[in-house]
Amino acid sequence: MDMIDPTVVELSRFQFALTALYHFMFVPLTLGLTFMLAAMETVYVVTGRKIYKDMAMFWGKLFGINFALGVATGITMEFEFGTNWSMYSRYFGDMFGTPLAIEGLMAFFMESTFVGMMFFGWDRLSKPAHLAITYLVALGSNLSALWILIANASMNVPEGTHFDPETMRLQFDSFVKVVFNPDAQAKFVHTSVAGYVCASLFVMGISSFYLLRKQHRQFAARSFRMAALFGIISTVAVITLGDVLGRMDYEKQPTKIAAIEGLWETSQPPYAPWLLFALPDNEKQTNYLEIGVPYVLTPLITHEFDKPITGMHELQNEAEPHIRSGIEALSALKRYGQTHDQTDLDAFRQHKEDLGFGFLATQFAPGQDVTNISPDEVNKVVEATKPAILPNVFVVFWSFRLMVFLGLSFFLLFAVSAYLSLKKQLERNRWILHLCMWSIPLPVLATEFGWITAEAGRQPWTVFNRLPTFLSSSTHSVTYMAISLAGFALLYSIFIAAELYLMFKFARLGPDEHDTHGTSALSHNAAAPAAH
Template sequence: MDIGVVELSRLQFAMTALYHFLFVPLTLGLSILVAIMETVYVMTDRPIWRQMTKFWGTLFGINFAMGVATGVVMEFQFGMNWSYYSHYVGDVFGAPLAIEGLMAFFLEATFVGLWFFGWDRLSKVGHLVVGWLVAFGSNFSALWILIANGWMQNPVGAEFNPLTMRMEMTSFFEVMFNTVAQAKFVHTVSAGYVTASVFVLGVSAWFLLKGRHVGLARRSIAVASSFGLAAALSVVVLGDESGYDAGLNQKMKLAAIEAMWETEPAPAPFTLVGIPDQQARETKWALHVPYVMGLIGTRSLTEEIPGINQLEEEAERRVRSGLIAYDALMTIQRDREATDRAVMQSFEDHSDDLGYALLLRRYLDDPREATDAQIAQAAEDTIPHVWPIFWAFRIMVGLGFLFIATMGYFFVQSSFRGGRYPTWALRFAVLIIPAPWIAAELGWIVAEYGRQPWTVDGILPTALSVSALSVTELLLTIAGFATFYTVLFLIEIKLLLKYIRKGPTEDVQLTDDWNTAHRARLAPAE
């Protein structure tokens, strides 16, 4: 196989996925925040809340449209760049993807249209119901994508059929309620809520600094900080659940996140900072926090977390076991009708390790001809590049605690300090607007880069999943996608800035009584 094709295919998918995920978190979070604001409007009948709903809803609509446009490309890539992957696991992966398509392009899009064009055609309650349906549709659309992705991380509810040479679903229930998928879903949508909360907080802070739309800005900060604080706290808790699932199902990923080369005595410490050296198999200048990693990865004081070196030894054992399954599979394929029962039993006994034997296809056409050195190399290939995962995880976690502190501060100021915000705090809120996107992208790097060398963990190597394309074709499409996505991203930024500068389209005048009672709160505190 052409490794250049494999790496370029990975680059293209990573690029388009990271671009697409620039739009997803804001859509998830803004849909809920807008629905909350409209709920308050329907309950109180105050025009200011209608103004807030329509203003933030406009920004949601811009982002939603861009997210749909970039998401379409993602699904086409499975057939274009990853044809063998689509053939091998399409019966399993295709089901949640198809459901997501139906929800995103029919249910969700329909309600978005009703929400934007139904202000004067629907009753207040009817329009509110549509708003919540938009929010639920956006979030449940993400659920099905993450069910599909979760299956790639932890392939349950399916088995390999040696006659059809494909993975086949055995339990849709297991695929849908895969613990990895559920943990990824709640963690991802919570991160989206944080993203939208920081966005609303930052834009509102900018309004206060400019002395514009003060009533809208102060109420928006109150909603965003309270919702964002709950979301930021939940991200930490749900991230802990993801760590525990990785300890159960993706031990190599967890060891790489921690740069844990040797198995540590239980409970393992957490490496706060350090310099992973993959060639020397050590982490230099490491600063450890006792017990923390053991509690995250095992929720136990006595259970060990295996290190990278020990997992590599286990991988070599599984490669050798997989070769027995591969040999039996080739015998079955030569004569499907006359296959001896002993051969079928041999395959069944070792079929769980077949994917490890397929790692050898990177080096030779027939894995059964592999030398000991090639088997050892295939086992070493199960170790992802450690330092990007190690640092991406730590920066992401650090940003997560920053969001908790920021939301907590603004929540206290808005709820208990009379809504007075120092100028430095408002400026800081504006400056950190990009931070949640950085954290979200780093989270995807940890999840997806940490799964390598697998497309489907333990089942299908990435190197076997690609289409028969040329390097030239891939370079041209990468250039095309990069140009297209960059243009869309610039359009998104331009439109968002335009409508933020423009402000609310409905001008709501606060009553004299309100102005009198709250005049001292209208200017940011120095």
């Protein structure tokens, strides 16, 4: 594999991170609002109470704005795999492309088709038929997330694949292993439920705006209560699934979990503290200003009290034999490409599981070639490669903690909000309404921190232990990447501005824009502002 200009690699990473973070601002709300709309419409169909139809139509309009912009940002991001990550696409295309193709054919087109029927079918379909359409939209959006996360899980925990020395690519072995990758299943539920948290606080925040202004009070009170109860359940599920993912990272991606916990030395159970605050330093491989809670880390990660958690120093030492074996694998593979001798192929097969570490070592070898170096040079390359197996510990450590802090605060906010709503005391406690309104962007921020934790924690690999990031990008010029990055930043900023403008516009107009008959009367009903 040819080496690529490091600046191009970094610009490619930054551009993809930028576009993914922009795109992920829309995704969680889309995932969450679909099932909330289905729940509102279900109540309408079962009870016949028109206010729930008004709720489904109004929140559906805001969902439509978010959905359209989410599609626009997502499609361009997928093209980046071919334009900016061509080496990755060639090497891992079978594994990554198959789930994405299924997502497009099965989920995206299904979702897009039924979205139109959901918006324009209120007066053309029967109540049960329209409800079925709404559920199909929710199913389609979540199936879309499932297939994308199956593709992503293959990058974090590669399953059902092997390296073919003839094609120099990872080849598909088992579709079943790819689909039922445990990492994919856990991430799918965690991500989807995080979307429900986003949708819950979104609905609560806008409903709070109406209650503070004494507009659409009955509509807002009902929406607020349903969202608060939805949010409590969702937050508990998010925390539970986060624990499952932590346990999985402990088993499958130990460098990620060690970075998340800022753990440089192997923990000594049962005393290992969970760090609340620290300033990790990758270069000096230590933490500054540590503040932790004793006894918590071991049971939190391992679910046991006497099992150690391997620290980053030990993980670097454990990587040494894999790096040496990877160099042997890469050397044998190069010889086999020249001679096609069975002896070289056998030597490669003996070390093939560590080929990725051989790729990783090439960036530290003389001439970026590990196949013709002396034993002394091999030792130097191995020592230089060992620290490179770690991600940026500071970024991973703090992105995880900010996500966890926000998640726990959401649970408290939903619990207090639900209590006050059920006691019909919302409008007496304006502070909770203000807090909900200003908290609308926080779940989106929490999901962004979660994405950073997952993806930055995988570094230095695009495919964990198989393909390093510095070998994965396309061979563009620095100028091309800089112009492309500026163009994407401008385009996506316009998308964000359009989203905010439309959301503010239609939220301020309120539910009356959906139905001129019922909600205006409800909005002026001051006799019982939260009676229902």
